[in-house]
Amino acid sequence: MFFSKEDFIFEDDLKVKVGFFHFSSCSGCQVSFLDMFEDAVEILDTVELVYSNMLTKRETIPRMHVAFAEGTLCIEDKRHLSLARELAEKANIIVTVGACASFGGIRRLSVGSQPPQPSHQSFIPLTEVEILKGKIKYAIPGCPPNPSLLYNFMLALLEVNEDFLQPFEFMASSKDASGYDVVKEVINKGLCVGCGTCVTACPARALGFNYTYGKPTFNPLFCVHCGSCLAACPQSFKPYPQPVY
Structure with a gap:
């Protein structure tokens, strides 16, 4: 509301x-x-x-x-x-x-x-x-x-x-804003376009990029659950407009 x-x-x-x-x-x-x-x-x-x-x-x-x-x-x-x-x-x-x-x-x-x-x-x-x-x-x-x-x-x-x-x-209302969400809600659902925005947004280097497949990679050991990747991803909030970073 x-x-x-x-x-x-x-x-x-x-x-x-x-x-x-x-x-x-x-x-x-x-x-x-x-x-x-x-x-x-x-x-x-x-x-x-x-x-x-x-x-x-x-x-x-x-x-x-x-x-x-x-x-x-x-x-x-x-x-x-x-x-x-x-x-x-x-x-x-x-x-x-x-x-x-x-x-x-x-x-x-x-x-x-x-x-x-x-x-x-x-x-x-x-x-x-x-x-x-x-x-x-x-x-x-x-x-x-x-x-x-x-x-x-x-x-x-x-x-x-x-x-x-x-x-x-x-x-x-999100309980687990992290790289897990990017994997589950974007990559696994086939929404990822391989832009790498989530990788550049991550302050802990928990996200990398696999150039062979054109998709981001995720290391949960480094993740600090800051939500930056989920917020930056242009596919995560469809159909809502994105915040300007």
Whole structure:
């Protein structure tokens, strides 16, 4: 379900209030978010950044229209649970940013497919946090996402461009956005055209290319479940228009 224009209405304030929130991650997604601000100057008259641990000095979380959130939630961390409850209460829409928040990312895995340490088993993606499921509308893939993608997503959100936003809504309900999906949903179904876009999108080099058969190859040992390949593939979201990378 898409958001409505009512989600952007607070009293008489004409600006769309957005915030960026950090859970357990490397902060690379927030850095990408900050890197888009040179382009975002054009929309500053319609958008107000009301919260960011890097850019604002607020100690309390205000009400907002859109909350962008990065990282996994640790169910043993009281601060994480408190932040999740506040976002569920004070944000009209939540957008998960990056692999960790959207799919679990590297928090789901360990090098060499070894079982995770006990201390790591309590980290879960935000899309699987029960109190947030009613608010999370979209998930942006990537490790980290490209700043240009974040900017284009912001424009689509402001313009209510449903064609552009459709794939991100699909991502919010995806359980295993990875090279497995490319193999299962694209290659095995005969949809792959051998363009190699998924290979160039992969930040972990889990995808290669077999020039003999003209198809990508997949090494699950390197996959970090970031969703970049699935999002970049021109065949994975047919018949929906593709996000611009």
